[in-house]
Amino acid sequence: MALTIMRRIKFCAGHRLLHHGGKCENFHGHNYVADFFVQGETQDDVGRVIDFSDLKRRVKGWIDENWDHGFLIHQDDENARQALGMVTPSRVFVLPYNPTAENMAKYLLEEMSPVALDGSGARAVRVRIWETDESFAEASLDPVSGNTEMYSEMAMGE
Numbered sequence: 463m464a465l466t467i468m469r470r471i472k473f474c475a476g477h478r479l480l481h482h483g484g485k486c487e488n489f490h491g492h493n494y495v496a497d498f499f500v501q502g503e504t505q506d507d508v509g510r511v512i513d514f515s516d517l518k519r520r521v522k523g524w525i526d527e528n529w530d531h532g533f534l535i536h537q538d539d540e541n542a543r544q545a546l547g548m549v550t551p552s553r554v555f556v557l558p559y560n561p562t563a564e565n566m567a568k569y570l571l572e573e574m575s576p577v578a579l580d581g582s583g584a585r586a587v588r589v590r591i592w593e594t595d596e597s598f599a600e601a602s603l604d605p606v607s608g609n610t611e612m613y614s615e616m617a618m619g620e
């Protein structure tokens with residue numbers, strides 16, 4: 463039996479989408495919501511997979527230090543990197559791909575969570591990024607292969 467818990471973390475960040483071809487090529491920001499779905503092999507004496515506060519400390523700690531109130535930029539976006547490099551202080555986090563909600567969920571699942579949860583006995587199996595109240599993307603680990611699977615959804619009528 464798999465026991466899954468979820469912790470929601472809120473943060474704000476700026477970005478732009480390289481080659482978007484529309485308004486999202488401009489610098490803009492979002493109040494993001496990140497839902498971390500975490501599983502563990504065992505429960506502790508209290509009955510927890512991991513204490514919610516420990517989970518929060520680990521993942522929010524990383525987000526607060528790296529993404530919150532920062533700009534997420536594609537490594538190929540030289541123009542944005544140069545521009546933001548002229549601003550002091552400024553927090554810039556360079557991603558190996560465009561900072562879409564899909565790729566942010568993927569990065570948090572594949573790169574950040576294994577490090578942040580190391581030694582906790584828990585592992586992230588799904589990360590959902592809400593970019594607006596109406597749109598989210600999520601990355602999840604296939605339980606058999608362990609590969610990441612992507613999913614995104616936008617509310618009807620938007």
Ligand SMILES: Nc1nc2c(c(=O)[nH]1)N=C([C@H](O)[C@H](O)COP(=O)(O)OP(=O)(O)OP(=O)(O)O)CN2
Binds near residue numbers: 486490593597614
């Ligand atoms: N599949 C994805 N599509 C888009 C993403 C994304 O991450 N994944 N991101 C964007 C932009 O970041 C944009 O800011 C959000 O787009 P959109 O939903 O069009 O923005 P609004 O909700 O503000 O729409 P309005 O029409 O202005 O109300 C684009 N696409």
